[in-house]
Amino acid sequence: MKNASIYLIAFKLTLVGLLQPESKAENLISTTPGKAPDYFCTWNVQGYVLSYAKGKLRDAMTESNMFGDGTYQNWLGFYPRIRSDLYFVMDDSWDVGFTNYDYGADTLNPERFPSFATSDTEPEKLKKLNTAVQAKGWRAVGGWICANKAAAYKNASDKEFYAERLQWMNTAGWGYWKVDWGTHSKDANWRRLLTEWGHQYAPNLEVEQAMIWSCVPFADAFRTYDVEVITSIPVTLSRVCKGLAQVAEPNAKAIINCEDEPVIGAALGCALGIMRHPYAGNLPNGQQDEAFPPITRDVKHSLNEVERGVLWHRVAPPFKVDGQVNIDPKELTDTWYFQAREGWATKAGKWSTNSAPARITRDGLPLPTVKVESGEPPFVIASRNPNGAVTIATLGRTICSSPTDRKYWTPLAEITLAVGKLTGPIGIFGYYKSLTLTFDVSMSGRTILAQDILDNQAKDITAQVIINGNTLTLPGKLIEKTGLEKATPGDKSDPGLVISISGVQPPVTSPEVKIEEKKN
Numbered sequence: 285m286k287n288a289s290i291y292l293i294a295f296k297l298t299l300v301g302l303l304q305p306e307s308k309a310e311n312l313i314s315t316t317p318g319k320a321p322d323y324f325c326t327w328n329v330q331g332y333v334l335s336y337a338k339g340k341l342r343d344a345m346t347e348s349n350m351f352g353d354g355t356y357q358n359w360l361g362f363y364p365r366i367r368s369d370l371y372f373v374m375d376d377s378w379d380v381g382f383t384n385y386d387y388g389a390d391t392l393n394p395e396r397f398p399s400f401a402t403s404d405t406e407p408e409k410l411k412k413l414n415t416a417v418q419a420k421g422w423r424a425v426g427g428w429i430c431a432n433k434a435a436a437y438k439n440a441s442d443k444e445f446y447a448e449r450l451q452w453m454n455t456a457g458w459g460y461w462k463v464d465w466g467t468h469s470k471d472a473n474w475r476r477l478l479t480e481w482g483h484q485y486a487p488n489l490e491v492e493q494a495m496i497w498s499c500v501p502f503a504d505a506f507r508t509y510d511v512e513v514i515t516s517i518p519v520t521l522s523r524v525c526k527g528l529a530q531v532a533e534p535n536a537k538a539i540i541n542c543e544d545e546p547v548i549g550a551a552l553g554c555a556l557g558i559m560r561h562p563y564a565g566n567l568p569n570g571q572q573d574e575a576f577p578p579i580t581r582d583v584k585h586s587l588n589e590v591e592r593g594v595l596w597h598r599v600a601p602p603f604k605v606d607g608q609v610n611i612d613p614k615e616l617t618d619t620w621y622f623q624a625r626e627g628w629a630t631k632a633g634k635w636s637t638n639s640a641p642a643r644i645t646r647d648g649l650p651l652p653t654v655k656v657e658s659g660e661p662p663f664v665i666a667s668r669n670p671n672g673a674v675t676i677a678t679l680g681r682t683i684c685s686s687p688t689d690r691k692y693w694t695p696l697a698e699i700t701l702a703v704g705k706l707t708g709p710i711g712i713f714g715y716y717k718s719l720t721l722t723f724d725v726s727m728s729g730r731t732i733l734a735q736d737i738l739d740n741q742a743k744d745i746t747a748q749v750i751i752n753g754n755t756l757t758l759p760g761k762l763i764e765k766t767g768l769e770k771a772t773p774g775d776k777s778d779p780g781l782v783i784s785i786s787g788v789q790p791p792v793t794s795p796e797v798k799i800e801e802k803k804n
Contacts, residue, residue: 309741309742309743310733310741310742310784311735311739311740311741311742312599312709312733312734312735312742312782312783312784313595313596313598313599313735313737313739313740313782314598314599315740316598317368317369317423317598318369318594318595318597318598318601319601320369320555320556320594320597320598320601320602321371321460321490321492321504321505321539321541321555321602322369322370322371322549322555322556322557322558322594322597322602323370323371323372323373323426323460323462323556323557323558324362324363324367324370324371324372324373324558324561325373325375325428325462325557325558325559326345326350326359326372326373326374326375327341327375327376327428327559328559328560328561328575328576329344329356329359329561329563330342330344330345330349330375330376331344331575332356332561332563332567332568332573332575333349333356333563333568334568335567335568335569335571336567336574336575336628341376342376342377342380342385343382345374345375345376345377345378345396346396346397347396347397347398347399347400350374350417351416351420356563356568359372359561360372360417360420360422361420362561362562363558363587363590363591364421365591365595365738366590366591366594366595367420367421367422367423368421368422368423369423369594369595369597369598370422370423370558370594371422371423371424371425371426371459371460371490372417372422372423372424372425372426373425373426373427373428373460373462373557374425374426374427374428375428375462376428376464377393377396377428378392378393378396378397378427378428379391379392379393379427380393381393381395381396382395382396386434386435386436387430387432387434387466388429388430388431388432388433388434388437388466389433389434389436389437390427390429390430390433390434390449391406391409391449392406392409392410392413397409397413400412400413400416406452407451407452407455407456410452410453410455410456410458411455411456411457413425413456414456414457414458415457418457423459424457424458424459424460425458425459426458426459426460426461426462426490427458427460427461427462428462428464429461429462429463429464430464430465430466431463431464431465431466431467431468431469431471431474431475432466432467432468433445433446442474442477443477443481446478446481446485447481447484447485450481450482450484450485450486450489451485451486453486453489454485454486454487454488454489457488458486458489459488459489459490460489460490460492461482461489461490461491461492462492462507462557463475463478463491463492463493463494464494464495465495469495469496470495470496472496472498472499475493475496475499475503476499476502478491479491479493479499479502479503479504480502482504490504490505491503491504491505492504492505492506492507492541493505493506493507493538494506494507494509495509497526497527497530498530499538500527500530500538500540500605501530501537501538502537502538503537503538504537504538504539505538505539505540505541505555506527506538506539506540506541507541507543507557508520508523508524508527508540508541508542508543509523509543510543511543512627512628512629512630512636513544513575513576513577513580513581513583513627514577514579514580514620514622514626514627514636514682515618515620515627515636515638515682516544516545517545517548517618517640517663517679517680517681517682518616518617518618518638518639518640518663519638519640520542520543520545520548521548521640521641521644521663521665521679522638522639522640522641523542524540524542524548524552524554524644525609525611525640525641525644527540527605528540528605528609528611528646529609530605537604537605537606538604538605539553539554539555539602539603539604539605540552540553540554540555540602540605541554541555541556541557542554542555542556542557543556543557543558543559544556544557544558544559544560544583544590546558546589546590546592546593546594547589547593547677547679547713547714547778547780548665548677548679549593549597549602550592550593550596550597550600550675550677550711550713550780551665551666551667551675551676551677551711551713552644552646552665552667553600553601553602553603553646553647553667553669553675554602555602556590556593556594556597558590558594559575560576560583560584560586560587560590561584562584562587563584564578564584564585565578571625572624572625572626573625574625574626574627574628575628577625577626577627579626579692580680580682580692581680581692581776582776585774585775585776586775586776586777587772587775587777588738588771588772588775588777588780589713589777589778589780591737591738592713592736592737592738592777592780593780595737595738596675596711596737596780596782599673599709599711599782600667600669600671600673600675600708600711601669601671603647603669603670607646607647607648607670608646608647608648609644609645609646609647610643610644610645610646610649610650610651611641611643611644612641612642612643612644612651613641614641614642614643615639615640615641615642616639616640616641616642616660616661616663616681617637617638617639618637618638618639618640618681618682618683619635619636619637619682619683619684620635620636620682620684620690621633621634621635621636621684621686621687621690622634622635622636623687635684640663641663642654642661642663642664643663643664643665644665644666645665645666645667646666646667646668647667647668647669647670648668648704649666649667649668649674649701649702649703649704650702652664652666652676652699652700652701652702653699653700654697654698654699655697655698655699656695656696656697656698656717659695660681660683660695661695661697662678662679662680662681662694662695662697662714662715663678663679663680663681664676664677664678664679664697664699665677665679666701668703668707669708671708672707672708673707673708673709673710673711674701674703674707674708674709674710674711675710675711675712675713676699676701676710676711676712676713676719677712677713677714678694678697678699678713678714678715678716678778679694679714680692680693680694680714680778681693681694681695694714694715694778696715696716696717696760697716697717698716698717698718698720699716699717699718699719699720700719700720700721700722701719701720701721701722702722703721703722703723704722704723704724705723705724706723706724706725706785709782709783709784710782710783710784710785711737711780711781711782712758712763712767712779712780712781712782712783713767713778713779713780714778714779715760715763715764715778715779716758716760716763717760718757718758718759718760719757719758719760719763720755720756720757720758721755721756721757721758722754722755722756723754723755723756724754725754726753726754727751727752727753727754727755727756727785728751728753729787730746730751730785730786730787731744731746731785731786731787732744732745732746732749732756732783732784732785733745733783733784733786734766734781734782734783734784735766735769735781735782736766736767736768736769736770736771736779736780736781737767737780737781737782738770738771738780739769739770742784743766745762745766745783748762749762756785758783763779763781764779766779766781767779767780767781
């Protein structure tokens with residue numbers, strides 16, 4: 285009877301547990317697609333499928349490559365985890381024929397998109413394509429735009445020509461124009477007018493400008509432009525700083541687009557123009573992919589960092605350039621000795637030297653302190669988003685002491701960032717020896733939750749961090765472990781995690797009550 289009673293009690297407790305509503309772990313990343321002006325651009329996959337054959341890259345921009353299921357097709361199947369956040373931007377040549385390269389028609393070319401050319405009107409064709417792209421899960425379609433109208437329309441005024449096409453795009457629901465080279469590439473006034481016409485006739489269309497920095501005050505987005513992947517970190521950082529400095533006009537509105545540098549975009553509030561794609565390894569002709577060589581960061585085996593960067597934009601969206609920026613006067617210099625097919629612009633046997641500020645912060649954050657035991661430090665960047673979220677990242681270095689001694693790594697540093705007011709979640713990217721965050725209130729009694737940005741469930745890491753007064757220290761190993769917890773097997777991306785600090789210090793009810801804090 286005694287055993288029977290025990291079993292009955294156990295059964296009742298089990299039944300009670302089953303009847304209780306299941307507690308759902310907190311997810312620190314929104315499940316709602318973001319509204320950042322981020323996109324995937326087809327240029328490099330166009331080049332890859334045709335092995336970057338000279339003069340042939342534009343032949344790959346076709347309906348069959350976007351929608352087909354053959355080898356190196358189904359581009360719309362890329363990035364399933366984040367494509368709902370991204371515009372799908374068709375690059376150079378979606379609007380021209382295979383032999384007639386009269387750039388600037390800005391109409392869907394029937395040779396390339398035969399299934400969509402059967403509609404009666406241009407807006408219907410564009411809308412049919414956009415609907416098909418959205419049905420694959422993308423936010424909307426976008427297109428590369430030549431900085432001039434096609435010669436076939438030379439008798440139309442620019443305003444008449446672009447007003448018509450912008451109204452078509454507005455009707456069709458297109459999301460993005462990537463305005464690039466052409467007759468008016470360096471004409472800031474033309475680019476300003478095009479942006480204004482975009483706001484007038486297609487208010488939901490993002491108009492991205494590039495090439496001349498004077499566009500930053502009025503553009504919707506300003507792209508830092510083409511770089512080689514091996515030298516991209518210092519080159520992109522220096523260009524972002526240049527863009528952030530272009531605020532001569534009041535209420536400067538551009539968001540800087542740092543292209544295919546998702547960690548820089550996450551940590552400095554920049555939009556992303558993703559170029560890497562999942563076709564890893566050599567080109568179809570057997571040669572090494574010179575746009576994305578399998579060395580240093582090996583970015584085509586680092587797709588998780590793209591996913592983390594885009595998902596983090598759901599929490600901390602890109603923001604415009606009109607706020608405060610702190611730029612370290614000290615610069616770090618990276619070097620690289622290029623070997624065969626390691627870059628699309630730099631030939632084998634050439635040295636490349638590039639410098640960028642050692643530390644950059646945006647919108648009220650002071651420069652962090654960075655301590656390394658010896659040698660070179662990492663680049664360290666951080667920002668406070670207008671919505672209160674804070675992001676910090678370390679970035680790796682490329683250093684060559686000789687043509688045969690070439691190294692890419694992230695030096696481990698003890699980093700301290702004065703966050704000040706606790707206003708939201710904190711995103712942490714990269715490798716650290718330790719990261720100490722200081723606040724203007726005590727951290728005692730608070731609960732620290734954390735998760736890999738790729739995860740959907742936070743964990744309590746309070747017992748694994750060091751709280752001392754108003755400081756919170758995360759060991760580098762904890763950052764690495766948590767920030768890679770949901771990494772795709774074989775992916776080489778750096779860690780990326782989010783932490784949330786909640787709870788308040790319990791009130792002291794009598795002089796005898798003391799709250800002990802964890803000591804260093």
